[in-house]
Amino acid sequence: xxxxxxxxDIVIVGAGVAGAWAAIEAYDAGIRNVAVVSKVHPLRSHSTxxxxxxxxxxxxxxxxxxxNAQTPLVPAAxxxxxxxxxxxxxxxxKSGDWLSDQDAVEILAFEAADTLFAYERMGTTFDRLPDxxxxxxxxxxxxxxxxxxxxxxxxxxxxxxxxxxxxxxxITIYEEHYVVxxxxxxxxxxxxxxxxxxxxxxxxxxxPTVVLATGGFAGIFAINSNALINTxxxxxxxxxxxxxxxxxxxxxxxxxxxxxxxxLISEACRAEGGYLRNAAGERFMVNYAPSAMELxxxxxxxxxxxxxxxxxxxxxxxxxxxxxxxxxxxxxIIETRxxxxxxxxxxxxxxxxxxxxxxxxxxxHYTMGGIPTDVNGQVLNERGEPALGLFAAGxxxxxxxxxxxxxxxNSLMEASVFGRRAGRSAARRASEIGIFAPSTTLFNQTLGxxxxxxxxxxxxxxxxxxHSAFAxxxxxxxxxxxxCGILRNESSLAHGNAEMAALVNALPHxxxxxxxxxxxxxxxxxxxxxxxxxxxxxxxxxxxxxxESRGAHSRVDYPERSDKEWMKHLLVRRTPDGxxxxxxxxxxxxxxxxxxxxxx
Amino acid sequence: xxxxxxxxxxxTPSRLVHLKIRRQxxxxxxxxxxxxxxxxxxxxxxxxxxxxQQVQKFPKxxxxxxxAPVCWEAVCLEEVCGACSMVINGRVRQACSALVDQLAPNGxxxxxxxxxxFPVVRDLVVDRARMFNDLKRVKAWIDLxxxxxxxxxxxxxxxxxxxxxxxxxxxxxxCCLEACPQVNxxxxxxxxxxxxxxxxxxxxxxxxxxxxxxxxxxxxxxxxADCGKAQNCVEVCPKEIPLVxxxxxxxxxxxxxxxxxxxxx
Numbered sequence: 093x094x095x096x097x098x099x100x101d102i103v104i105v106g107a108g109v110a111g112a113w114a115a116i117e118a119y120d121a122g123i124r125n126v127a128v129v130s131k132v133h134p135l136r137s138h139s140t141x142x143x144x145x146x147x148x149x150x151x152x153x154x155x156x157x158x159x160n161a162q163t164p165l166v167p168a169a170x171x172x173x174x175x176x177x178x179x180x181x182x183x184x185x186k187s188g189d190w191l192s193d194q195d196a197v198e199i200l201a202f203e204a205a206d207t208l209f210a211y212e213r214m215g216t217t218f219d220r221l222p223d224x225x226x227x228x229x230x231x232x233x234x235x236x237x238x239x240x241x242x243x244x245x246x247x248x249x250x251x252x253x254x255x256x257x258x259x260x261x262x263i264t265i266y267e268e269h270y271v272v273x274x275x276x277x278x279x280x281x282x283x284x285x286x287x288x289x290x291x292x293x294x295x296x297x298x299x300p301t302v303v304l305a306t307g308g309f310a311g312i313f314a315i316n317s318n319a320l321i322n323t324x325x326x327x328x329x330x331x332x333x334x335x336x337x338x339x340x341x342x343x344x345x346x347x348x349x350x351x352x353x354x355x356l357i358s359e360a361c362r363a364e365g366g367y368l369r370n371a372a373g374e375r376f377m378v379n380y381a382p383s384a385m386e387l388x389x390x391x392x393x394x395x396x397x398x399x400x401x402x403x404x405x406x407x408x409x410x411x412x413x414x415x416x417x418x419x420x421x422x423x424x425i426i427e428t429r430x431x432x433x434x435x436x437x438x439x440x441x442x443x444x445x446x447x448x449x450x451x452x453x454x455x456x457h458y459t460m461g462g463i464p465t466d467v468n469g470q471v472l473n474e475r476g477e478p479a480l481g482l483f484a485a486g487x488x489x490x491x492x493x494x495x496x497x498x499x500x501x502n503s504l505m506e507a508s509v510f511g512r513r514a515g516r517s518a519a520r521r522a523s524e525i526g527i528f529a530p531s532t533t534l535f536n537q538t539l540g541x542x543x544x545x546x547x548x549x550x551x552x553x554x555x556x557x558x559h560s561a562f563a564x565x566x567x568x569x570x571x572x573x574x575x576c577g578i579l580r581n582e583s584s585l586a587h588g589n590a591e592m593a594a595l596v597n598a599l600p601h602x603x604x605x606x607x608x609x610x611x612x613x614x615x616x617x618x619x620x621x622x623x624x625x626x627x628x629x630x631x632x633x634x635x636x637x638x639x640e641s642r643g644a645h646s647r648v649d650y651p652e653r654s655d656k657e658w659m660k661h662l663l664v665r666r667t668p669d670g671x672x673x674x675x676x677x678x679x680x681x682x683x684x685x686x687x688x689x690x691x692x
Numbered sequence: 693x694x695x696x697x698x699x700x701x702x703x704t705p706s707r708l709v710h711l712k713i714r715r716q717x718x719x720x721x722x723x724x725x726x727x728x729x730x731x732x733x734x735x736x737x738x739x740x741x742x743x744x745q746q747v748q749k750f751p752k753x754x755x756x757x758x759x760a761p762v763c764w765e766a767v768c769l770e771e772v773c774g775a776c777s778m779v780i781n782g783r784v785r786q787a788c789s790a791l792v793d794q795l796a797p798n799g800x801x802x803x804x805x806x807x808x809x810f811p812v813v814r815d816l817v818v819d820r821a822r823m824f825n826d827l828k829r830v831k832a833w834i835d836l837x838x839x840x841x842x843x844x845x846x847x848x849x850x851x852x853x854x855x856x857x858x859x860x861x862x863x864x865x866x867c868c869l870e871a872c873p874q875v876n877x878x879x880x881x882x883x884x885x886x887x888x889x890x891x892x893x894x895x896x897x898x899x900x901x902x903x904x905x906x907x908x909x910x911x912x913x914x915x916x917a918d919c920g921k922a923q924n925c926v927e928v929c930p931k932e933i934p935l936v937x938x939x940x941x942x943x944x945x946x947x948x949x950x951x952x953x954x955x956x957x
Contacts, residue, residue, distance in 0.1 A: 120838055132767055133820075135864055136775045137773075138768065206840065206841060212844065214836055215833075215893065215899055217856050217860040219850075219857075220847075220850045224850075225847060245772060248772050248863070249860055260831075319773065356770070436771075440737070605760065610718050613763055
């Protein structure tokens, strides 16, 4: 294995929307030696799969007077008065069940328009109104039609726009490089160890600033809507470094995953007027959210679905299926506004949504928690102090905008706004530091240790007492889905915690059969298994500790939200004696945003 | 995605999926090129990626040999990332949407090969770097310095957006290059994907400012004139991008530029 150290001013891990924005901003701030590391080609990043829209309160459309949730939208006045950032703040805090930090939410809402217009100027193919302005659609939980969109492939449209800008700037991209270690010098980030998947070489990247933008980790569940790459690599690296993860118990289950598959059927289907039905054909949402019906926020709809399934109202061999009915929308709406959804239904499920109902089930979709940061992307330790040199943005981070439950279309905007801010912060730090000369000994030692750790993974003798990464990951996902799903309780979580602890102990015994240094996916899965197991552990222990129900975290044994005890962020970190908890007050002006029960 | 472990046990053991996979250990080991066959348990709604995942878990060939897991690329599993292009039963396509039921309703063997127009990295993994380099060559971007406080961008008619959006669906999967007879060892034809990008960016009001630079890139050797009009690209494009239209539009524009350029001289 060849090893070497390369130097950069800023290294960004992940090339999805958050990472690409960070790179663009850092470069535009004058830092030329920016590098992006990604374990896949940037265009394969999971941002590409985001479907329905990106939220910005520009008020280009409105519901006509006297209209309801199904009335076709009309263009609004060009002064933007149809919507406001203040409304977006309120919607986001309400949806987040009073666990969102107000300062972060305000930044999101007030910087959203500028960010959306930047995309527009860079050529994103947003849908348009007759007068040529950006079109917007309704999204569940938003009090105004706020989601800009490019048909139902908004994420893809945004990602290619940003990738093109990376190309234009000539930013260095280490594609198919996996980050195996963060390097710390005097509690300050000093770089990374990266493994080149293409040829098996190991390198150190020395950099005074590291930005983690590795995406979410809902891939730790058996039925999930995530890409194969969403394995919690960033949070795993941070957790291993002894730093805390925050609000890990909050995992969003999306109400419409394709039955038996998990792949996402966009919320845009419900926004465009789709119905949810149980096996008997009833629109069951009438019993759970009689006013908002299918357009209630995701956590509420998913819980309603789980309740229906638990009542035995599901279809399919395992009675875990429900129906998404689009048949009344007509061919025009389906083919023009939901073309890819029609395509997914036909190609992956063999169902024509024009005439048939689409089989669906709730699917693990988005992780609200992650690496705690301030509003500039600076990673924080358990005392709220900066972990110098380390930044994070996007789904791997927890800033916290989404609180206990993310509002649809807010994730693309959050990843964009805070990716930009993290890029600017990293640029500021890089220019302050100037010439960076970390200890060569430290780099050689870290590289040597990483090399030994990798070599010890290969079989030297028999397979006895050893595990395969593939089997361990399958087991891990099963534990998460059965013990830490939509509805949770003490006994399931206690069981899950014990099982996961055993699984974490088994990690050192994973062995790799494939000895090739070229594209060794089994070795990559082994790296990933470690991160998945650690974020799974953090999720389970956090879910068990939070004895209330709030947003996406639903405890059957503690069904009420307890503001007195739990209106706070929960941080968990690894210590030799097991998980250690701290908490942080939610940054919220309760006079301005008095907590109310969420009813839709 | 759905964990197949549990359902694997429930499935009828009698039904197996038969895969015939083209393997190669490394780019510099052409001698290692070979076929290997695998049989994995059938699952309802199974696609080629879920079949390959089974092979990865238990890499044992039909003649009982334990081998290294087969290497392949796949990311999103919903046909939007472009990673999993392969030649399946002789046709290039995305493996995630290649359903076993449709490919082999009666348990016929399914052949899986890497794309042939790109260098093989290992097994089914190929190196598509040329496509990303071509994006640079044709300047597939809008020139914009700084992204702050710009205000709303230029308005765009619905008609133009509806023409541009399908062009923007390209996921750089490489299927069109694989299917194109003009893309081969003895030519350096840039291929349909990059030409389509030229049309996309030349249509944009700001992008049009560099229209001529993009056209010039396609007027050199290996440019748009090398298209042989076989129209295979449009047949295989998973996103149904009107690639043939894009090629004719760009060809017309290069011709105009050629004439106009000549008149100016």
